Ligand SMILES: [Zn+2]
C-alpha cells in the first residue's frame with residue numbers, strides 16, 4: 276500500500292494526506308485538488324452540461340469523457356456519472372453497508388438508552404418541546420457517535436439519540452473536519 280494513492284481523476288500519485296476519506300456522500304477516491312476544482316466549476320454556475328453525440332460530461336468528476344465511459348441503460352439514456360465515478364461511489368457504499376451489518380442492537384436496548392435521555396444531548400431541548408416538521412412523527416433520530424463511514428459500529432455503545440436538527444448539524448461538521456484528521460487507514 277505505502278503512503279501514496281493514485282487519484283482516479285487526475286491520475287497523479289499523491290500522498291494519502293491529500294485524500295479525504297469522506298468528502299461528502301459522493302466524492303470518493305479523488306484527491307482534494309480535484310475536489311476543489313470540481314467545487315469551483317460548480318460554483319461558477321454552469322448548470323447545463325453540454326453533452327455531444329460522442330462526448331459527455333460526468334456530473335460528479337466534471338471530466339469530458341467519451342460516451343463509452345458512461346453506462347448506457349437499456350432505454351438508451353446514460354448514467355449521469357461516469358463508470359469510474361460509479362465504481363468508486365458504489366465501492367464506498369458497499370463498504371458502508373458491510374460496516375453497518377457489523378454489530379446490532381435490539382429495540383429493547385435502544386428504548387433503554389432513550390429512557391436515559393429525556394432531552395436531546397445536543398441542544399438540551401426536551402423531546403416533546405422540539406417542533407416537528409411536516410410528516411415527521413418524532414424528533415428523535417438514531418445517531419452513530421462515530422459515523423459508520425469512519426469505522427463506527429452499529430451497536431448500542433456507539434449510538435445516542437439526537438434530535439433531527441442536531442443530527443443534520445453534526446453531519447455537516449463531520450464533512451468540514453474530514454480534511455483535518457486525514458485518512459483513517
Ligand atoms: Zn486528483
Ligand SMILES: [Zn+2]
Pocket residue numbers: 333334335336337338356357358359360361
Ligand atoms: Zn466521473
Ligand SMILES: [Zn+2]
Pocket residue numbers: 395396397398399400437438439440441442
Ligand atoms: Zn438537538
